[in-house]
Amino acid sequence: MVEFMKRALELASEALSAQEVPVGCVFVINSEIIAESRNSVNATHNPTRHAEINCIDQVIDYCKTNNIDYSMCFKNVTVYVTVEPCIMCASALSNLKIKEVVYGCANDRFGGKTVLDISNFYEYNYNLTGNLMATEAMALLKQFYKGANPNAPESKAKKEKV
Amino acid sequence: MSETREPPYKKVKIAETIDKFLQQIMLSKKNLQAIVSDELIKPVPFTKVYVGNVKNVKELSKIITILNEKIPIKELQHLKRAWKKEVLLCPVRYLNSMTQESIQEYLEHKVSELKDSFEYFKVMSLPSLPPRLKKQHIDYSKVWSCNFHPNEYLERLCGSDFFPVAELMKHRCYMGVAFETARYYLSEKNPDLQLSDILLRDINATVVVDPSICSIVAISFDNRECHPIQHSAMLAIDNVAKTQKGGAWNTSTDREYPPLPGIDNNLVLYLKNKFPNAKFGARNYVTKEVLDENRMSASDSPYLCTGYYVYMIREPCIMCSMGLVHARANRVFFCLSNNNQGALISKTKLHCVPSLNHRFEVFTEFL
Numbered sequence: 001m002v003e004f005m006k007r008a009l010e011l012a013s014e015a016l017s018a019q020e021v022p023v024g025c026v027f028v029i030n031s032e033i034i035a036e037s038r039n040s041v042n043a044t045h046n047p048t049r050h051a052e053i054n055c056i057d058q059v060i061d062y063c064k065t066n067n068i069d070y071s072m073c074f075k076n077v078t079v080y081v082t083v084e085p086c087i088m089c090a091s092a093l094s095n096l097k098i099k100e101v102v103y104g105c106a107n108d109r110f111g112g113k114t115v116l117d118i119s120n121f122y123e124y125n126y127n128l129t130g131n132l133m134a135t136e137a138m139a140l141l142k143q144f145y146k147g148a149n150p151n152a153p154e155s156k157a158k159k160e161k162v
Numbered sequence: 163m164s165e166t167r168e169p170p171y172k173k174v175k176i177a178e179t180i181d182k183f184l185q186q187i188m189l190s191k192k193n194l195q196a197i198v199s200d201e202l203i204k205p206v207p208f209t210k211v212y213v214g215n216v217k218n219v220k221e222l223s224k225i226i227t228i229l230n231e232k233i234p235i236k237e238l239q240h241l242k243r244a245w246k247k248e249v250l251l252c253p254v255r256y257l258n259s260m261t262q263e264s265i266q267e268y269l270e271h272k273v274s275e276l277k278d279s280f281e282y283f284k285v286m287s288l289p290s291l292p293p294r295l296k297k298q299h300i301d302y303s304k305v306w307s308c309n310f311h312p313n314e315y316l317e318r319l320c321g322s323d324f325f326p327v328a329e330l331m332k333h334r335c336y337m338g339v340a341f342e343t344a345r346y347y348l349s350e351k352n353p354d355l356q357l358s359d360i361l362l363r364d365i366n367a368t369v370v371v372d373p374s375i376c377s378i379v380a381i382s383f384d385n386r387e388c389h390p391i392q393h394s395a396m397l398a399i400d401n402v403a404k405t406q407k408g409g410a411w412n413t414s415t416d417r418e419y420p421p422l423p424g425i426d427n428n429l430v431l432y433l434k435n436k437f438p439n440a441k442f443g444a445r446n447y448v449t450k451e452v453l454d455e456n457r458m459s460a461s462d463s464p465y466l467c468t469g470y471y472v473y474m475i476r477e478p479c480i481m482c483s484m485g486l487v488h489a490r491a492n493r494v495f496f497c498l499s500n501n502n503q504g505a506l507i508s509k510t511k512l513h514c515v516p517s518l519n520h521r522f523e524v525f526t527e528f529l
Contacts, residue, residue: 001477040410043408044403044409044410045407045466046400046410047395047485047488047489048393048400049459050491053391056391057391057410057411086484086488087480087487088482088484088485088487089480089481090480091479092481094298095390095391095479109517109518109519110488115515115517115518118480120510121503121505121510
């Protein structure tokens with residue numbers, strides 16, 4: 001478990017170097033990484049390009065190329081992601097009937113559990129656990145928001161977090 | 163399926179039905195309705211409070227001053243402290259229930275100087291949230307006196323004639339474009355398309371408009387059959403990104419360097435024929451570097467869906483609705499509700515979740 005989260009954290013650091021919100025994610029089946037990615041919102045100018053969405057795309061591309069039914073694939077996937085999936089990603093993962101999600105730190109701005117518990121809206125719910133290497137994941141986020149705009153007044157959301 | 167066996171007149175009739183439906187959407191003068199948060203439309207929760215009837219009315223202002231100082235009620239500041247001869251003492255839950263403390267004992271303990279000021283006490287149920295609409299204020303005022311700051315915009319938004327007719331017809335026309343888009347793509351596979359194929363199938367079409375230049379910026383049609391997260395709103399957000407030198411998905415809009423990134427060229431030709439007055443294309447995208455160089459402000463360039471209106475034939479699901487929050491859409495319009503997955507009225511009202519950093523307005527009631 002820890003090794004996969006470590007890989008996700010590496011991807012998150014990579015996002016930070018690319019001036020993206022530092023979130024990294026790996027999709028795992030039977031202890032094997034089948035997709036890995038990080039946030040690419042700023043590069044694509046598409047605010048939905050979160051690490052999880054990029055991984056989902058990788059899996060679908062792979063399945064299409066190899067003629068595999070993607071739904072069979074997703075149902076065995078455990079997702080390791082450094083930050084709790086947002087409402088959008090959590091819904092996407094629920095729709096795909098993913099097996100399990102393990103996250104680092106909670107997402108108190110957009111979290112699909114913390115801000116709005118989307119499990120109330122779906123018949124299928126994946127297994128969700130958090131707090132794996134949360135300090136490391138949070139440290140990356142803090143570094144990003146610190147560097148983003150030193151002159152900006154501290155936002156209300158951030159104040160509450162501290 | 164049974165294409166060959168159907169008499170030719172039936173085809174015409176089907177097309178007429180879809181046309182008739184679209185005419186109704188586009189020509190009806192019925193105003194749209196905003197979907198607002200429950201606290202504006204549902205009965206507010208009440209909270210139980212102790213009220214004391216003052217013996218000597220001349221002491222009323224003194225009593226209020228003392229109470230405000232000694233027993234401030236932060237959570238009920240919308241309620242005035244006194245009404246006629248009655249004074250709001252405190253919520254019932256302030257009293258110690260373990261010792262079965264009475265209100266008289268509570269007052270003696272907290273404000274001993276007022277222990278003999280009241281003729282009698284009673285428990286009342288009063289609204290626990292401030293009134294936000296005139297109607298709520300009138301209702302509340304029947305039971306107690308409330309502070310109220312009227313908000314004219316909110317009054318109009320919750321009313322039944324929000325849009326002036328000229329503007330209403332624009333929204334209805336763009337919704338027509340969304341339905342024509344669905345018809346265009348569905349007809350490719352099924353020339354005998356029926357109205358029910360558009361209304362009942364789990365598909366969606368999205369039209370993104372920049373109201374500042376009255377122009378269609380991006381259009382998309384559902385591709386969830388091939389790609390489970392390519393719902394039309396997700397595709398529309400990516401198509402908008404393509405108008406801003408971005409984008410992540412290779413889709414039909416990319417065919418042969420289209421003159422309009424974000425919109426399929428053949429679809430534009432089809433729509434221009436149906437809607438001769440419609441304008442297509444986004445404002446010029448300017449990179450941050452160029453903005454800084456020329457000392458232009460951020461608003462001189464489009465940014466994600468900021469300020470954009472989004473028209474969808476069906477209420478978006480939770481994933482898509484949250485995608486539109488991330489994209490900072492300004493308003494979302496939808497025609498059909500989505501009972502199983504819809505996140506703007508059916509399952510939840512995502513745009514009313516108070517802790518989200520961006521909120522958009524939602525309108526419906528096209529039918």
